[in-house]
Amino acid sequence: MDQGDIRPGEVRVEAPEAADAVLRFIGTIRTPWTVRADCRRSGDAEHGPVCRIEVFEPWVAALAGIERHDRLELLYWMHQARRDLVLQSPRSGGTIGTFTLRSPVRPNPIATAIVRLVEVEGASVLVRGLDCLDGTPLLDIKPDHPRG
Amino acid sequence: MDQGDIRPGEVRVEAPEAADAVLRFIGTIRTPWTVRADCRRSGDAEHGPVCRIEVFEPWVAALAGIERHDRLELLYWMHQARRDLVLQSPRSGGTIGTFTLRSPVRPNPIATAIVRLVEVEGASVLVRGLDCLDGTPLLDIKPDHPRG
Numbered sequence: 001m002d003q004g005d006i007r008p009g010e011v012r013v014e015a016p017e018a019a020d021a022v023l024r025f026i027g028t029i030r031t032p033w034t035v036r037a038d039c040r041r042s043g044d045a046e047h048g049p050v051c052r053i054e055v056f057e058p059w060v061a062a063l064a065g066i067e068r069h070d071r072l073e074l075l076y077w078m079h080q081a082r083r084d085l086v087l088q089s090p091r092s093g094g095t096i097g098t099f100t101l102r103s104p105v106r107p108n109p110i111a112t113a114i115v116r117l118v119e120v121e122g123a124s125v126l127v128r129g130l131d132c133l134d135g136t137p138l139l140d141i142k143p144d145h146p147r148g
Numbered sequence: 149m150d151q152g153d154i155r156p157g158e159v160r161v162e163a164p165e166a167a168d169a170v171l172r173f174i175g176t177i178r179t180p181w182t183v184r185a186d187c188r189r190s191g192d193a194e195h196g197p198v199c200r201i202e203v204f205e206p207w208v209a210a211l212a213g214i215e216r217h218d219r220l221e222l223l224y225w226m227h228q229a230r231r232d233l234v235l236q237s238p239r240s241g242g243t244i245g246t247f248t249l250r251s252p253v254r255p256n257p258i259a260t261a262i263v264r265l266v267e268v269e270g271a272s273v274l275v276r277g278l279d280c281l282d283g284t285p286l287l288d289i290k291p292d293h294p295r296g
Contacts, residue, residue: 011209013206013207013209014206015172015206016172016206017172018170018171018172019170019172020170020171020172020173020225020285021170021171021173021225021227021285022166022167022168022169022170022171023166023168023169023170023171023256024163024164024165024166024167024168024255024256025168025169026255026256042294058161058162058163058164058234059161059234059246059247059255061159061161061234061235061245062233062234062235062245062246062247062248062254062255063245063247063248064235064244064245064248065244065245065248066245066247066248068248069248073260075256075258075260077168077169079169085210086206086207086209086210087209087210087212096212096213097209097210097211097212097213097214098207098210099207099210099211099214099288099289099290100210100211100212100213100214100216100217100291101290101291102290102291102293106210106288106290107172107174107207107210107288108171108172108174108223108287108288110223110258110287110288112221112223112260112290112293113293114293137168137169139256139258140247140254140255140256140258141247142247142249142250142254142260143248143249143250145250145260145261145262146190
Protein backbone atom coordinates (compact mmCIF):
# COMPACT_ATOMS: atom_id res chain seq x y z
CA MET A 1 0.00 0.00 0.00
CA ASP A 2 1.20 3.46 -0.84
CA GLN A 3 2.13 5.24 2.38
CA GLY A 4 -0.26 8.05 1.54
CA ASP A 5 -3.23 5.89 0.65
CA ILE A 6 -5.97 5.73 3.28
CA ARG A 7 -9.50 4.53 2.55
CA PRO A 8 -12.67 6.10 3.97
CA GLY A 9 -13.11 5.16 7.64
CA GLU A 10 -9.47 4.30 8.20
CA VAL A 11 -7.69 5.96 11.12
CA ARG A 12 -3.97 6.60 11.39
CA VAL A 13 -2.11 7.50 14.57
CA GLU A 14 1.11 9.28 15.37
CA ALA A 15 2.99 6.10 16.16
CA PRO A 16 5.85 6.20 18.65
CA GLU A 17 9.29 5.57 17.21
CA ALA A 18 10.01 1.91 16.50
CA ALA A 19 13.11 1.41 18.57
CA ASP A 20 12.38 -1.14 21.29
CA ALA A 21 14.10 -4.11 19.64
CA VAL A 22 15.97 -4.90 16.45
CA LEU A 23 15.65 -7.67 13.89
CA ARG A 24 18.12 -9.31 11.57
CA PHE A 25 16.94 -10.82 8.31
CA ILE A 26 18.05 -14.47 8.15
CA GLY A 27 17.04 -15.30 4.60
CA THR A 28 14.94 -14.44 1.56
CA ILE A 29 11.66 -15.91 0.36
CA ARG A 30 11.31 -16.64 -3.35
CA THR A 31 7.72 -16.72 -4.67
CA PRO A 32 6.04 -16.29 -8.07
CA TRP A 33 4.53 -12.92 -7.05
CA THR A 34 6.37 -9.69 -7.80
CA VAL A 35 3.60 -7.14 -7.19
CA ARG A 36 1.17 -6.94 -4.29
CA ALA A 37 -1.92 -7.18 -6.52
CA ASP A 38 -0.85 -10.66 -7.64
CA CYS A 39 -0.41 -12.08 -4.14
CA ARG A 40 -2.99 -14.54 -2.91
CA ARG A 41 -5.25 -13.56 -0.05
CA SER A 42 -3.91 -16.54 1.88
CA GLY A 43 -1.50 -19.35 1.18
CA ASP A 44 -2.56 -22.89 0.34
CA ALA A 45 -0.33 -25.45 2.05
CA GLU A 46 -1.80 -28.30 0.00
CA HIS A 47 -2.16 -27.02 -3.54
CA GLY A 48 -0.25 -23.72 -3.63
CA PRO A 49 2.93 -23.36 -5.71
CA VAL A 50 6.26 -24.48 -4.29
CA CYS A 51 8.23 -21.52 -2.93
CA ARG A 52 11.90 -21.41 -1.96
CA ILE A 53 13.19 -20.22 1.40
CA GLU A 54 16.86 -19.27 1.05
CA VAL A 55 18.61 -19.22 4.43
CA PHE A 56 21.66 -16.96 4.87
CA GLU A 57 24.87 -17.90 6.65
CA PRO A 58 25.64 -18.27 9.53
CA TRP A 59 22.15 -19.74 10.09
CA VAL A 60 22.19 -22.69 7.67
CA ALA A 61 23.40 -25.09 10.39
CA ALA A 62 20.22 -24.30 12.33
CA LEU A 63 18.23 -26.28 9.72
CA ALA A 64 19.60 -29.58 11.12
CA GLY A 65 16.70 -32.00 11.58
CA ILE A 66 14.11 -29.78 9.88
CA GLU A 67 13.12 -32.59 7.48
CA ARG A 68 11.41 -34.40 10.38
CA HIS A 69 8.68 -31.76 10.40
CA ASP A 70 5.88 -31.91 7.89
CA ARG A 71 4.46 -28.51 8.88
CA LEU A 72 6.53 -25.44 9.63
CA GLU A 73 5.73 -21.95 10.83
CA LEU A 74 7.50 -19.17 8.95
CA LEU A 75 7.87 -15.60 10.20
CA TYR A 76 8.71 -12.87 7.73
CA TRP A 77 8.82 -9.11 7.46
CA MET A 78 6.24 -7.31 5.31
CA HIS A 79 8.65 -4.59 4.32
CA GLN A 80 6.22 -2.63 2.13
CA ALA A 81 3.46 -2.17 4.72
CA ARG A 82 2.64 1.07 6.53
CA ARG A 83 2.60 0.77 10.34
CA ASP A 84 0.34 3.55 11.60
CA LEU A 85 -3.29 2.47 11.05
CA VAL A 86 -5.53 1.44 13.97
CA LEU A 87 -8.76 1.14 11.96
CA GLN A 88 -8.84 -0.32 8.45
CA SER A 89 -11.45 -0.60 5.72
CA PRO A 90 -10.93 -3.90 3.89
CA ARG A 91 -12.25 -4.22 0.34
CA SER A 92 -14.76 -6.73 1.71
CA GLY A 93 -16.53 -3.83 3.45
CA GLY A 94 -16.83 -2.22 6.86
CA THR A 95 -14.22 -0.62 9.09
CA ILE A 96 -12.51 -2.72 11.73
CA GLY A 97 -9.59 -2.72 14.17
CA THR A 98 -6.14 -3.66 12.90
CA PHE A 99 -5.86 -6.48 15.48
CA THR A 100 -9.01 -8.04 14.01
CA LEU A 101 -7.36 -8.43 10.59
CA ARG A 102 -4.37 -10.38 9.29
CA SER A 103 -3.61 -7.46 6.94
CA PRO A 104 0.10 -6.61 6.42
CA VAL A 105 -0.67 -3.11 7.76
CA ARG A 106 0.06 -3.25 11.53
CA PRO A 107 2.39 -1.65 14.08
CA ASN A 108 4.94 -4.46 13.64
CA PRO A 109 4.45 -5.94 10.15
CA ILE A 110 5.47 -9.51 10.98
CA ALA A 111 3.60 -12.21 9.07
CA THR A 112 3.23 -15.80 10.23
CA ALA A 113 2.37 -18.62 7.85
CA ILE A 114 1.85 -22.34 8.36
CA VAL A 115 3.44 -24.16 5.42
CA ARG A 116 4.04 -27.71 4.31
CA LEU A 117 7.64 -28.83 3.86
CA VAL A 118 8.33 -30.23 0.40
CA GLU A 119 12.11 -30.67 0.36
CA VAL A 120 15.36 -29.41 1.85
CA GLU A 121 18.10 -28.54 -0.67
CA GLY A 122 21.23 -27.46 1.16
CA ALA A 123 20.62 -23.92 2.40
CA SER A 124 17.13 -23.80 0.86
CA VAL A 125 13.82 -25.16 2.08
CA LEU A 126 11.01 -25.72 -0.42
CA VAL A 127 7.50 -25.25 0.95
CA ARG A 128 3.87 -24.82 -0.10
CA GLY A 129 1.48 -22.37 1.58
CA LEU A 130 2.96 -18.90 1.12
CA ASP A 131 1.23 -15.82 -0.26
CA CYS A 132 3.94 -13.16 -0.01
CA LEU A 133 5.99 -11.10 -2.46
CA ASP A 134 9.15 -12.44 -4.04
CA GLY A 135 12.13 -11.15 -2.08
CA THR A 136 10.33 -10.94 1.27
CA PRO A 137 12.84 -10.99 4.18
CA LEU A 138 12.74 -14.10 6.38
CA LEU A 139 12.76 -13.74 10.19
CA ASP A 140 12.34 -17.27 11.53
CA ILE A 141 11.49 -20.93 10.88
CA LYS A 142 9.89 -23.06 13.63
CA PRO A 143 8.01 -26.35 13.81
CA ASP A 144 4.22 -25.70 13.68
CA HIS A 145 2.42 -25.06 16.96
CA PRO A 146 1.64 -28.12 19.01
CA ARG A 147 -2.14 -28.53 18.56
CA GLY A 148 -4.14 -29.89 21.48
CA MET B 149 19.20 -18.58 29.79
CA ASP B 150 22.36 -16.92 31.03
CA GLN B 151 24.17 -15.47 28.03
CA GLY B 152 27.29 -17.45 28.91
CA ASP B 153 25.55 -20.77 29.42
CA ILE B 154 26.01 -23.28 26.58
CA ARG B 155 25.32 -27.00 26.97
CA PRO B 156 27.47 -29.77 25.46
CA GLY B 157 26.88 -30.03 21.70
CA GLU B 158 25.49 -26.53 21.33
CA VAL B 159 27.06 -24.28 18.70
CA ARG B 160 27.11 -20.51 18.75
CA VAL B 161 27.94 -18.27 15.80
CA GLU B 162 29.22 -14.75 15.37
CA ALA B 163 25.87 -13.33 14.47
CA PRO B 164 25.69 -10.30 12.21
CA GLU B 165 24.43 -7.12 13.83
CA ALA B 166 20.67 -7.05 14.29
CA ALA B 167 19.83 -3.90 12.40
CA ASP B 168 17.63 -4.77 9.43
CA ALA B 169 14.31 -3.66 10.93
CA VAL B 170 13.02 -2.21 14.19
CA LEU B 171 10.16 -3.16 16.46
CA ARG B 172 7.97 -1.17 18.81
CA PHE B 173 6.44 -2.82 21.83
CA ILE B 174 2.67 -2.30 21.78
CA GLY B 175 1.74 -3.72 25.16
CA THR B 176 2.71 -5.91 28.10
CA ILE B 177 1.69 -9.47 28.93
CA ARG B 178 0.77 -10.24 32.55
CA THR B 179 1.15 -13.89 33.59
CA PRO B 180 1.60 -15.78 36.89
CA TRP B 181 5.24 -16.66 36.04
CA THR B 182 8.08 -14.42 37.19
CA VAL B 183 11.08 -16.71 36.59
CA ARG B 184 11.87 -18.84 33.54
CA ALA B 185 11.95 -22.09 35.52
CA ASP B 186 8.27 -21.66 36.42
CA CYS B 187 7.05 -21.15 32.85
CA ARG B 188 5.11 -23.96 31.24
CA ARG B 189 6.62 -25.81 28.32
CA SER B 190 3.63 -24.78 26.26
CA GLY B 191 0.43 -22.87 26.87
CA ASP B 192 -2.95 -24.53 27.35
CA ALA B 193 -5.69 -22.57 25.58
CA GLU B 194 -8.42 -24.61 27.27
CA HIS B 195 -7.35 -25.09 30.89
CA GLY B 196 -4.42 -22.71 31.39
CA PRO B 197 -4.71 -19.71 33.72
CA VAL B 198 -6.24 -16.48 32.45
CA CYS B 199 -3.52 -13.97 31.50
CA ARG B 200 -3.94 -10.27 30.80
CA ILE B 201 -2.73 -8.52 27.64
CA GLU B 202 -2.40 -4.80 28.35
CA VAL B 203 -2.38 -2.78 25.11
CA PHE B 204 -0.61 0.60 25.09
CA GLU B 205 -1.91 3.76 23.46
CA PRO B 206 -2.19 4.73 20.63
CA TRP B 207 -3.04 1.11 19.70
CA VAL B 208 -6.14 0.49 21.86
CA ALA B 209 -8.49 1.54 19.04
CA ALA B 210 -7.07 -1.32 16.95
CA LEU B 211 -8.91 -3.79 19.24
CA ALA B 212 -12.27 -2.81 17.67
CA GLY B 213 -14.15 -6.00 16.81
CA ILE B 214 -11.68 -8.36 18.49
CA GLU B 215 -14.46 -9.96 20.57
CA ARG B 216 -15.76 -11.67 17.43
CA HIS B 217 -12.73 -13.96 17.41
CA ASP B 218 -12.61 -16.96 19.70
CA ARG B 219 -8.99 -17.75 18.90
CA LEU B 220 -6.23 -15.19 18.55
CA GLU B 221 -2.58 -15.34 17.59
CA LEU B 222 -0.25 -13.33 19.82
CA LEU B 223 3.29 -12.33 18.92
CA TYR B 224 5.67 -11.30 21.67
CA TRP B 225 9.34 -10.64 22.26
CA MET B 226 11.36 -13.08 24.36
CA HIS B 227 13.59 -10.39 25.74
CA GLN B 228 15.75 -12.66 27.90
CA ALA B 229 16.82 -15.08 25.17
CA ARG B 230 20.26 -15.25 23.58
CA ARG B 231 20.28 -15.03 19.77
CA ASP B 232 23.46 -16.72 18.59
CA LEU B 233 22.92 -20.51 18.78
CA VAL B 234 22.47 -22.61 15.63
CA LEU B 235 22.54 -26.01 17.38
CA GLN B 236 20.86 -26.59 20.73
CA SER B 237 20.80 -29.45 23.24
CA PRO B 238 17.35 -29.58 24.82
CA ARG B 239 16.97 -31.24 28.22
CA SER B 240 15.01 -33.97 26.48
CA GLY B 241 18.27 -35.14 24.86
CA GLY B 242 20.14 -34.90 21.56
CA THR B 243 21.46 -31.90 19.66
CA ILE B 244 19.31 -30.31 17.01
CA GLY B 245 19.03 -27.23 14.80
CA THR B 246 17.48 -24.08 16.23
CA PHE B 247 14.84 -24.02 13.45
CA THR B 248 13.69 -27.49 14.55
CA LEU B 249 12.79 -26.21 18.03
CA ARG B 250 10.31 -23.66 19.37
CA SER B 251 12.90 -22.66 22.00
CA PRO B 252 13.11 -18.93 22.86
CA VAL B 253 16.77 -19.04 21.77
CA ARG B 254 16.81 -18.03 18.07
CA PRO B 255 18.18 -15.27 15.82
CA ASN B 256 14.97 -13.23 16.22
CA PRO B 257 13.34 -14.23 19.52
CA ILE B 258 9.73 -13.70 18.47
CA ALA B 259 7.23 -16.11 20.02
CA THR B 260 3.85 -16.92 18.54
CA ALA B 261 1.02 -18.40 20.59
CA ILE B 262 -2.52 -19.43 19.74
CA VAL B 263 -4.77 -18.39 22.62
CA ARG B 264 -8.46 -18.43 23.48
CA LEU B 265 -10.15 -15.10 24.07
CA VAL B 266 -11.89 -14.92 27.47
CA GLU B 267 -12.92 -11.27 27.71
CA VAL B 268 -12.09 -7.74 26.59
CA GLU B 269 -11.85 -5.12 29.38
CA GLY B 270 -11.15 -1.72 27.87
CA ALA B 271 -7.48 -1.69 26.89
CA SER B 272 -6.92 -5.23 28.17
CA VAL B 273 -7.64 -8.60 26.60
CA LEU B 274 -7.94 -11.65 28.84
CA VAL B 275 -6.82 -14.94 27.27
CA ARG B 276 -5.89 -18.54 28.08
CA GLY B 277 -2.99 -20.37 26.47
CA LEU B 278 0.17 -18.43 27.30
CA ASP B 279 3.38 -19.80 28.81
CA CYS B 280 5.59 -16.69 28.98
CA LEU B 281 7.12 -14.56 31.72
CA ASP B 282 5.18 -11.79 33.43
CA GLY B 283 6.14 -8.49 31.80
CA THR B 284 6.85 -9.94 28.35
CA PRO B 285 6.63 -7.24 25.64
CA LEU B 286 3.73 -7.62 23.18
CA LEU B 287 4.35 -7.23 19.43
CA ASP B 288 1.03 -8.06 17.78
CA ILE B 289 -2.48 -9.51 18.04
CA LYS B 290 -4.12 -11.18 15.02
CA PRO B 291 -7.05 -13.53 14.42
CA ASP B 292 -5.83 -17.16 14.35
CA HIS B 293 -4.67 -18.57 11.01
CA PRO B 294 -7.42 -19.64 8.66
CA ARG B 295 -7.27 -23.45 8.83
CA GLY B 296 -8.11 -25.40 5.70
